[in-house]
Amino acid sequence: MDPSSAQQGCARFRVPTCALSRECRQRGGNGPGGGRPWCLPLADRVLLVAVYYRTNLTMRQLAPLFGVSPATVCRVIQRLRPLLAIEPATRPDDAMDRLWIVDGTLIPVRDRKTGASSRNYRFSANVQVIIDADTKLVIAGARPVPGTTADAKAWRDSGPAAVCEGVTVPADGAYINTGLVVPHHRRPGRDLLPGEEEGNAEHRRVRARVEHAFARMKHYKILRGCRRLGNGLPHAVQAVAHMDNPALAA
Template structure:
């Protein structure tokens, strides 16, 4: 039986948020990373573009593999194999640090991703079992620069960032952060102290800081249109691959 979803502009734009030419670029990236190989077994029953669409639909809708199978006219086992094989390939492209003397303005913050795997997450302040994902966003373009590997959600943002590779990636950039990152070398808001009100210039600086940092919250909201980040059923490295793929698809969608 044939599937319902095909690589057509309507389905691609609905389930990936990408224009057709951007989706073709995503397929090209997956192909260059080895996604078109059979892995030594029998050939795939779906062409590469439809397999990439299947993975995108899985991340976007968070449907179960049993629900996805009839949409693409394949078995549940095939859906599982496609997700396992191609899921890690649309990872976010690494961004090089700025050259000395060229300053970039980036923003970093953490977001909680509810997970099912208790080796990845922990009981968190959102009253769910979640993982803390630290994300760096370019404050000018609102593109995701980097996303750290998920850590248990009960860990502080500053601790998770220090334990990740984000400090090295942000070496030559000015990075804005919230008050949870105090004493980390990042640009944080001025703090009020008892009996020492903030100066007018400091208040204005905090207002500008909040205005710029709001962009990363907007980015989190757009990324979580992909429902895999609202309830991730993947285990092991699955949540990490999901965050990387969603960030990768967010960037071209943001640029149109």
């Protein structure tokens, strides 16, 4: 299969490679120059990384698709993966009018420094993701923490809490005492009041959007079993969000 066939395959999966190529070029994707030139143009290199994230193929499997060596595939991924990451989230000016949703998801990994044997019976990392409730776009993906980390601790330790100051952020019952909007809980000897039951139902309806975002992001198979070490997982999460957001907004 040549790059043009791979391009057609990615078109079915709504990967916006043209827009990604422009952004990579603006971020210095062609490099400072003066060294050995790449054997693939920038558009094909961006497509290679997009196919890698979408299919989670190995370097040896990707190499013949693009007519290059496995070592070149590795270098392309190492070079472009930080450039494809979503822009770091900042606190919005109209924070009081925003509604964001946060939740954590477990992603199987092989990096023993990042993951831990967790409740899904796999070696996984806990990644906190924030989405906009109105547009359903991913705002930010936090640094991964071991999969045994509770969501409340992961929220405090992985960094996104500072971005959400002043923003209304619903979350599930695992985020008690974090300052987020959580559902009402039953207490010993007291049932939920009728208004609290209705509030919990509305809370579940709104918070379900982040679960839909996880399902959409995990169409990219890199998030079903990440083999990358070091910064590979956070770059993968942020790149998947960067590739999926324009397709959702279209």
